Amino acid sequence: MAGKGLAVITGGSSGIGYQLARIAVEEGHALVICAHGEELEQAAEQLRRLGGEVEAVRADLSTRQGVEALWAHLEGREIELFFANAGLALGDPFVEQRWEDIAERIDLNVKQTTSMIHRVGRVMRVQGRGRILVTGSIAGQVPGPYNAVYNATKAYVNGLAWGLSDEFRETGVTITCLMPGPVDTPIYDKGLKGTLLHDMPKRDAAMVAREGWDAMMAGKVDVVPGPESKLVSLFSGVTPKAITTRLHELGAKRRE
Numbered sequence: 001m002a003g004k005g006l007a008v009i010t011g012g013s014s015g016i017g018y019q020l021a022r023i024a025v026e027e028g029h030a031l032v033i034c035a036h037g038e039e040l041e042q043a044a045e046q047l048r049r050l051g052g053e054v055e056a057v058r059a060d061l062s063t064r065q066g067v068e069a070l071w072a073h074l075e076g077r078e079i080e081l082f083f084a085n086a087g088l089a090l091g092d093p094f095v096e097q098r099w100e101d102i103a104e105r106i107d108l109n110v111k112q113t114t115s116m117i118h119r120v121g122r123v124m125r126v127q128g129r130g131r132i133l134v135t136g137s138i139a140g141q142v143p144g145p146y147n148a149v150y151n152a153t154k155a156y157v158n159g160l161a162w163g164l165s166d167e168f169r170e171t172g173v174t175i176t177c178l179m180p181g182p183v184d185t186p187i188y189d190k191g192l193k194g195t196l197l198h199d200m201p202k203r204d205a206a207m208v209a210r211e212g213w214d215a216m217m218a219g220k221v222d223v224v225p226g227p228e229s230k231l232v233s234l235f236s237g238v239t240p241k242a243i244t245t246r247l248h249e250l251g252a253k254r255r256e
C-alpha cells in the first residue's frame with residue numbers, strides 16, 4: 001500500500017519513465033503517471049497489478065493545455081517526487097524535417113518541461129521538501145548531426161538542472177539530472193528508424209531507471225548510467241568536436 005507521498009512521472013507509460021514508475025510503486029509511493037498515447041492506461045493497469053495506487057492522466061505535455069490538465073489534476077496536493085521525463089527525438093536532416101515536428105520537440109523537451117519544473121519547484125519550496133529527477137541525456141554534451149534539435153534540447157535540459165540544483169540548495173528541494181547514453185526504449189522507433197543508433201545494443205531501461213532513482217535519492221547533481229556512457233561523457237569535453245560530430249553522424253544518419 002502506498003504510504004510515502006505522491007510521485008508524479010511524465011512519460012510514465014513506457015521506457016525509462018515506466019521503469020521509474022515501477023520503482024516508485026515498489027518503494028510504496030502513490031503515483032500519477034502522464035503521457036498522451038493510448039498505452040498509458042495499460043501501463044497504469046500493469047503498475048496497479050504490482051500493488052500500486054496509480055492515477056493516469058492522459059495529456060499532451062507539448063502543449064500548455066496538456067500541462068494545465070496535469071496541474072488541474074494535482075491541484076492542492078503535496079508532491080514528494082517529480083520526474084520530468086517525457087521527451088522525444090527527431091532524426092533526419094534538419095531542413096527535411098517538418099517545422100511542426102521540430103516545434104513539438106522544443107515545446108515538449110524544453111518549454112513545457114521548464115514550465116512543469118517551475119511549478120513543481122514552487123510547490124516543493126512551500127513544502128520545504130521534495131526531489132526532482134530530470135531526464136536529460138549525454139546527447140546534450142555532443143554535437144548531434146541528424147538529431148540536432150534533440151541534442152540541443154537535451155543540452156538545455158542538462159544545463160537547467162545543473163543550475164537549479166545549486167539554486168535549490170538550502171530549500172530542502174533537490175534536483176538531479178539523469179543523463180543516459182543509448183537505452184533500449186521505444187524512442188528509437190518513434191524518431192530514429194533505419195539508423196545505427198536504432199539497431200545497436202543499448203542499456204536496459206530498468207538499470208538506467210535504478211541509477212537515476214538512487215542518484216535522486218542521494219541528492220546528486222547528475223548521474224550518467226553505465227560504464228560506457230560514463231566514459232563517453234568524460235571524454236566528450238576533451239575530444240575534438242570533429243571526432244564527436246563524425247561519430248554522432250555515423251549513429252544518427254539514416255542508412256540508405
Ligand SMILES: NC(=O)c1ccc[n+]([C@@H]2O[C@H](COP(=O)([O-])OP(=O)(O)OC[C@H]3O[C@@H](n4cnc5c(N)ncnc54)[C@H](OP(=O)(O)O)[C@@H]3O)[C@@H](O)[C@H]2O)c1
Nearest residue numbers: 011013014015016035036037061086087137182183185187
Ligand atoms: N532511450 C534513450 O536512449 C535515451 C537516452 C537519453 C535520454 N533519454 C530521454 O529519456 C526520456 C524518456 O524516453 P524513453 O527513451 O524512455 O522513450 P519512450 O519509451 O518513448 O518514452 C517517452 C515517454 O514520453 C511520453 N511522451 C512523448 N510525447 C509526449 C507528449 N507530447 N505528452 C506527454 N507524454 C509524451 C511517451 O508516451 P506517449 O508517446 O504515449 O505520450 C512515453 O511515455 C526522454 O526525455 C528521452 O529524451 C532517452
